[in-house]
Amino acid sequence: MSMFRYEVVKVCRQSGARIGRFYTPHGVIETPVFMPVGTKATVKSLSPEEVEEAGSQILLSNTYHLYLRPGHEIVKKAGGLHDFMNWHKPILTDSGGFQVFSLSETRKVTEEGVTFSSFIDGSRHFMTPEKSMEIQMALGSDIVMAFDECSAAGVDFGYAEKAMLRTENWLKRSYSAMTSEHQILFPIIQGNMYPELRIESTKRSLPYAQCGIAIGGLSVGEPKPVMYEMLDVLREHYPENMPRYLMGVGSADCIIEGVIRGIDMFDCVLPTRTARNGTAMTFKGNLTIRNAKYKEDFTPVEEDCDCYCCKHYTRAYVRHLINTDEIFGGRLLSIHNIRFLHRFVAKIKEAIMNDRLLDFRDEVLKELQSGENG
DSSP: OTTOEEEEEEEOTTTOOEEEEEEETTEEEEESEEEEBOTTSSOTTOOHHHHHHTTOOOEEEEHHHHHHTTOHHHHHHTTSHHHHHTOOSOEEEEOSHHHHHHOTTTOEEOSSOEEEEOTTTOOEEEEOHHHHHHHHHHHTOSEEEOOOOOOOTTOOHHHHHHHHHHHHHHHHHHHHHOOOTTOEEEOEEOOTTOHHHHHHHHHHHGGGOSSOEEEOSOSSSSOHHHHHHHHHHHHTTSOSSSOEEETTOOSHHHHHHHHHTTOOEEEESHHHHHHHTTEEOOTTOOEETTSGGGTTOOSOSSTTOOSHHHHHOOHHHHHHHHHTTOHHHHHHHHHHHHHHHHHHHHHHHHHHHTTOHHHHHHHHHHHHTTOSOO
């Protein structure tokens, strides 16, 4: 626990948003921060060196996937996830809860845990809070997520409350199962789209929050204004002396709206998944690179971007790669999109330092929503 601490460096007088430093055994994370997702111990198609060069401070890996393949004991024998994947900055592992609960057709939930079928071979498995902690202890991540139930958007109040109370019960069990002083547990706030349940979940989670807390069950299909409403409800209930992590959010507009509402950490597969589908994130909105309009466009994907892709290649070349299903095209756009989000967060920090984050939000959202650039 003493290896982890959070300090606030600057609070924006205009918005109340903040810049901070989160100290971990594998380095200091400057917040706000976007965390690329390395689901299977890799950010898909990229080397750790490329991800670090793009500006990444911390990666997220997936407990569920690594439990199924190659198995957490193998990762442990390799010296833990940092050595296994050759990433020596901080790592956060999710609990596997979201992945298990997304298997709605093949899973069964009880108070004890969740029975589910492997997406690989159909084999049956039983995940409990204790099992999730055992896996994450073996993986050796810096930040460990509590096992939780992420109820689907739109469920009725009764089920949402039941899932929230089950999440609290599983949090207590997750907390008791922690065995490593080199790792820290983040509780996860649930409660679906019901403000009173969200507040209650926060209060019940805080006794177990050592140096960080997460907000789960948002960005799961609800309209963005509903997500912002839930964050507005929660803001006054957050602890001041620890980072707040909004799970599964990775678009520029949602990141800046989240920071304004007190969030410090974000993660999402969006930048790399959309890259492989041929979409580049830019400050003037998303660019669909496979479109014919870029066939003879010999400018960079984004003029002022300093990423490897933009320094060396053109829209026309990246379009050619994407349209011929060459892996290099998805790699280049993945590097660009990750770098874009880090550049975007850097501009958010600059606006916080200058006490003008709300003004920056209004300016940048007009550009982001301006449509296809080029």
